[in-house]
Amino acid sequence: MRTWMLALAAGLVLPRFLPALPSVWILCVLGVLGGLLLSRRRWASSGLLLLGFAWACWQCQSAIDDRLPVSQDGRTYWIQGTVSGLPTSTGDVVRFELEDIESRHAGLPSKVRLSWYGGPQVRAGERWRLAARLKRPRGLVNPHAFDYEAWLLARRIGATGSVKAGERLFAPHSVNSWRDRLRLRLMEVSASGRQGAVAALVVGDDSGLSREDWQVLQDTGTVHLMVISGQHIGMLAGLLYGLVALAARWGFWPSRWPWLPCACALALAGALSYGWLAGFDVPVRRACLMVAVVLLWRLRFRHLGVWQPLLLALNGVLLVDPLVSLLPGFWLSFGAVAVLALAFSGRLGRWKWWATLTRAQWAASLGLLPLLLTLGLPVSASGPLANLIAVPWVSLTVPFALLGTLLLPLGAIGETLLWLVGTSLALLFELLFAMATWQPAWLAVGIPIWALLMIGLGVLLMLLPSGVPVRALGLVLLAPLVYPPYSEVAEGRAQVSVLDVGQGLSVLVRTREHALLYDAGPRQGDFDTGERVVFPSLRSLGVKRLDILLLSHADNDHSGGAQAIRRLLPVARTVSGEPQRHATDLNAKPCENGAEWRWNGVRFSLWQWQAARESNQTSCVLLVEANGERVLLTGDIDQAAEQALLLSGQDVKAQWLLLPHHGSRSSSSEQFLRAVEPSAALISRSLHNAFGHPHPAVTARLEASAIDVYDTALHGAIRIDLGDFSVAEIQRAERRFWREK
Incomplete structure (x- = not known):
């Protein structure tokens, strides 16, 4: 029986690792074959494996088929639908999911996720008629970053979009509307400023927790609480x-x-x-x-x-x-139960309560380590201690939170209980904040598969009973944690990574001993690309500090994430084309026109137009040369600045050119492209952006000059091994069945 269940589970999870799903006729053949094998007891395990695989693939394919068709991508439609789940409001942005979609246009998905900038209050269960610009599910693709496309598919969301206009058709009439009203009531009670945490524990709405709260929970490994x-x-x-x-x-x-x-x-x-x-x-x-x-x-x-x-x-x-x-939560939840079962099964004698709690936290922290590394999630050094305190704390708090909610109709009694719950959670967050300050979370460098298997085997040995002879070998097998194996940049070479940050720019340049970040991506409302995308990517690439944070100029799409980078990583020096426009805590120094330096045999040089009249023209231009191969990073300079650069006498020839201003119409002149003579152009932008980047005229010039194009919107993050004269590596080349090509 156990073998049969293992075989079925293996078949059900196998599609998650496929680069592409099998065709329908192959699934039908596998299903029939699985049914035939199931009739023979000897081959029942193989039959269950095939049946589980066919069922899972069919479910995945049905979710993919419910996506917005490519032909309708980026267009605006009038749709009707019911608000599902609990809408969230952050600043002037309302985010919600709409299901039971009706429209005169055929082929629209049954569930969409929308953002309404400056929109009215939206409640769960309401029926709305909306004009929404819909896009196929698509996320930023960077090394070891959160996979937004996988998350959307797991929730069966067939499109994302933004609302242009709308009208409410019907008032709330679902169970979710009752939950929404309860959430609002909980947010109104006096709970020592922790109404958001109370709502998270009672109705599962975590939108009331601030970005700082989430950082504390992440640093202490207590997000699950x-x-x-x-x-x-x-x-x-x-x-x-x-x-x-x-x-x-x-x-x-x-x-x-x-x-x-x-x-x-x-x-x-x-x-x-x-x-x-x-x-x-x-x-x-x-x-x-x-x-x-x-x-x-x-x-x-x-x-x-x-x-x-x-x-x-x-x-x-x-x-x-x-x-x-x-979803990572699936693996972590079942992994935690399996680890605890392994840690406590087969042991003789009775455990004292404090010994049981301590062993449980030690086993869970150690046992989930390989999973956290594999999923690219932060590892909290303070997690065992924090959970040892926080788990019983929250476990004792939840019943009172539920009881206080149940007694809210009685007025003072329920509100007093919830005030006590809020006070308790406020004290807990103060304690967790102290732990997070003492020991923040550690984001591991991208570890190869062989090292992950080695760590997993070491953890398994250490979880075995103490009498097992080879148990001590587990410590040796954890060596990749202390000395993580990652490829270093060779002397005289540079690794250039154009990160996928949407409509913005962030480029990492690494030599053997140094790192420079050119721009830090945008910050849009509560989504800080510097914190959510750039920083995790830098850590996964092995960057522990930045020698220079170079901001081409002060526009948000280039410098919005700079403060987060300064907060999360040691930065020796910040340079900007517009230092006067940045916050004083950045302590940005001006771009020095003509400055040059060498790191590990790699040459860097700066240029800035001294007669610039507006922000884009002030962009600090960076030229990097390694072993005779060059990349030119141009910020947002326009054609006037391009002409000034050509007249300055600088040698601008480069094999790689980052198109100025994301390929806008006002940049990338034919004269400039002829002078640089790039073999390939790099474009950093978002798909279907409101600015129309890159402009068709620029695209035509690139095609006429036979210049290859690498586009983050189409290819994800782009990596160039400068000095090797090799082709670029693109992140979307790492195929996943749910990922857009």
């Missing part, structure tokens, strides 16, 4: 089960009612009620199913051991929705 997950659902179910068990032990439970079935039924009812309150999102559905399986195991099948219910829950979750394997 503020997102309703298996821990919260399981804790409430365990509490209700324990209350019945204690009442039965102390003689308070009616003898005519068998306590065990009643305890399991009450625990399941509590878990489902909490899940309903939290909106039955993907993690909540997964947690409720796991609790149901565990309770069933406790009621009837305890003799089968702990692994059977875990495998049953795993297969149940994957059969209901195979797309959950695209």
Whole structure:
């Protein structure tokens, strides 16, 4: 039975690792073959593997087919739909999901995610008629960055877009509308400034937590505590089960009612009620199913051991929705349960409560380490200690938060309870902040597969019982954590990485011992590209400090993320084409026209038009040369600045040219392209941007000159090994079935 369940689970998760999905006729053949093999007991495991694979691929393909067609990408439509989930408001931006889509245009997806800048208040359950510009699901693609496209597909969102205009058709009339009203009520109570945290624990809405709160939770490895997950659902179910068990032990439970079935039924009812309150999102559905399986195991099948219910829950979750394997939370939740089962199974004797709690935190922190590294998630050094304190703290807080919410109709009683809950959470955040300041999270360098397997084996050995002879070898196998293996840049060479930051620019230039960042990407509302995209990419590439942060000029699309980079990374020096326009805490120095220096045999030189009359013209231009191969980074200079650069006498010939001003009509003149003579042009921009970059006239010039084009909107991040005279590497070449080509 265990072998069969393992085979089925393997088939259900296998599509997650495919570069492309098989065709429909291949899936039909595999399904029929799996059914035939299933009829023979000897080949039943292979049959379940094929059936699970075919089912998961079919589900994935159906979600992909529900995306916005390519022919309708970037167009504006009038659509009608119902607001699902809980809308969030940040500044003047309202974000929400719309489902049950109706439109006179055929082929639109059944669910979309929209942003409304300056829009009115939107409530869950409302029906709206909207004019929305829709785009196919697409995300930024950088080394070891968050995969937004996978997240959208897992939620079966077929398009994203922005609202231009709209009107409300019907008032809220769904369960979500009730949750939305409850969320608003919770945000109005006095909770020592922690109303957002209370709402996160009660209704699963984390939009009330600030960016600083999330940073603290990430640095201390306690993000899971503020997102309703298996821990919260399981804790409430365990509490209700324990209350019945204690009442039965102390003689308070009616003898005519068998306590065990009643305890399991009450625990399941509590878990489902909490899940309903939290909106039955993907993690909540997964947690409720796991609790149901565990309770069933406790009621009837305890003799089968702990692994059977875990495998049953795993297969149940994957059969209901195979797309959950695209989410990191799926792997972390089941991984945590598996690690705890391994750490506590097969041990003799009884554990004291404090020893059990300590061992659980140690095992979970160590056991999840390989998964965190594989998924490219931060690893918290203070996590074991923080969780040792925070897990019981939050576990004791949640029941009072739910009780206070239940008693809100009574006025002062419910509000007083929630004030106590808010005060408790405020104290917890103060403690977590101190831990985060002492030891922030560590984002590992991109570790190769062989090293990850080595670390995984080492962790597995260390989790084995102490009597196992080879257990000590686990410490040796963790060596890649101390000395991470990553390729260093050779002497006399430079590695140039044009990061995918949307409509903006950020380029990393690394030599063997030095690093320079040319621009830091945009900051748009609460989304700081410097913090969310550029910094993780720098760390994954092994950059621990910047020798120079060079900002071409002060426009937001080039310098918006600069403050985040200064906050998160040591920066020796900041240089800008417009130092006077930056915040004083950046301490930016002016671009020195004609400045030159060498790092590890690589030559760098700066140029700036001294007669510039407006911001784009002041862009600080950087030329990098390694072993005779050059790249010219031009910021946002226009044709007048290009002409001034040519008249300055600078040698501008370069194999690689970053197109000025993202390829706008006012730049990249024919004379400038002839003078530079690039073999390839680099464009940093977002797809379907409002500025029309790159302009068709510029594209025509590039085609006429037979210049190859590398475009972050089409190719993702671009890497050039300067000095090797090789072709560029593009991030989207690493194929995933859910990723746009």
